[in-house]
Amino acid sequence: MGTSFADPTVMNTKLDQVLDQIKTLSPAEVEQLLEAVHDIVLRNRILGIDRPPPSETDIEAFRNYKPITVEGKPISETIIEERR
Secondary structure: OOOOOOOOOHHHHHHHHHHHHHOOOOHHHHHHHHHHHHHHHHHHOOOOOOOOOOOHHHHHHHOOOOOOOOOOOOOHHHHHHHHH
8 A cells, every 4th residue: 555645644755765865965955855845846836936027117117116204213123112
């Protein structure tokens, strides 16, 4: 009988084995692995990102973007204060 990837323990075991093997790779081999994974992701659209290229209108809007000016203290300061 084949391996069932519906079983999370089987997936975790396989993933753990792969991660252990990755730790033994040389820097050159890690680079090759990263390139291969990148190619697979792009080729198979594993991440589900299947968007058309931006239109000229989108590009023009991006180029003409002007950030708004906000008065008062930075939001990061407010967040830090509220966490205290």
